[in-house]
Amino acid sequence: MKALKITINCFLLLAVTTTFLPGCKKMLGLNLQENYDYKKKTLDPNINMTAKDFLLKRADGTPDAPTDTVFRWMKKGLDYCGFDLSEYERPGRTFIFLHNDAVRGFNSSGVMDKGLFFVFQIIVPDANGNPVMNPTTGLPQTRPATRWEDYSKETVRNFFKYLIGQQVYNYYDLNAENKAVQSALPAGTAATKESLLGYWDPSVSAFNPNGGKGFDQDGKFYLRIQNNADIAPIVFNDRTNDRSMGYIATNGVVHVYGAALYPSK
Incomplete structure (x- = not known):
């Protein structure tokens, strides 16, 4: 949320x-x-609470705003993988939050066609548990995920670690050049291969039939301002514009995204 x-x-x-x-x-x-x-x-822009409290408030709703549950699916993922929510209380951080649409987005016909569950689809195994390969693409056959439990807890936990920057980068700390932000994800972390995330190759920014690491191997994400005549969004990893930005928490800043985030530049 810019200070408009x-x-x-x-x-x-x-x-x-x-x-x-x-x-x-x-x-x-x-x-x-x-x-x-x-x-x-x-x-x-000051929300006068920690990033953790902001997350919980808008995941479960409140008596005053029971339908404000825009982070519900993010919270479902955190609960599934057993993520330590105290990470959202640590000071001096940039927190990347997932709006529900960033997890599972639907078109006007009610068909899922966007979000993490659609982009990083689940591998379809054969009777022996091996991936069924698509002869045209060379990649495994897939289906959209329907729940966080379709992914391994390890990969989900690592994904959320990747969305926490170790320093504060608000709108006015950025410009048109990419700023590398060290995340809470250790360098060299690889994704498991139950989904296409395990075939995402950061070195070529594409799905690799031979498998990929999934995550940026330096454990970094990149932020920059998109120069245009409209709202000048914060772009995550050269691919996804923010939905809202600049929520100033008592322990850092929160930027919210409403589309799938790729865990590498």
């Missing part, structure tokens, strides 16, 4: 209404003020 300046200016609308449509107020039953002093407001 939002100006509410009703003066022009009021002038047009009172000048050209003098009967509108009575007809609509409105009691409009004759003079309106607008005030400029800046949205406060």
Whole structure:
């Protein structure tokens, strides 16, 4: 969430209404003020809580906002792999959060066609447990995942470690050049091969029929600002734009993504 300046200016609308449509107020039953002093407001990016509390608040909902569960599927993955949530309380970090759509996104027809479950699909085994290979692509045949349990706990745990940067990089700490951020994932970590993540080869940025490491082998992710005329998003690993950014927690900053994240540049 950038700190956006939002100006509410009703003066022009009021002038047009009172000048050209003098009967509108009575007809609509409105009691409009004759003079309106607008005030400029800046949205406060400070969430006044740790990244962990922010995650839990918007994963399970609250009595005041029971339907605010945008991190529910992220939390399901953390629960499944037994992730230590105290990692989200440690200070001086950049936290990459997954909106539900980043895990399992659906089109207007209700068909999953985006998100991690669709991009890193599950390998279809034969009767002996060996991958069934696609002769055209040379890659194993796959199906979309339907739950975190389709993946190994080890790979899910490592994926979430990769989404925690060891320093704080907010919007104003970045520019158009990629900034390498050391993650909490140890260098040299490889993904297991129950899914296409185990065939993702960071060295060529493609799926490798011979298998791949899956994760950036330096344990780093990359952030930069996309220069355009619109919202200038933070781009993760040269591929995915943020959904919202710059939530300032008491122990770092949170950036939220709504599409699949690849664990290498």
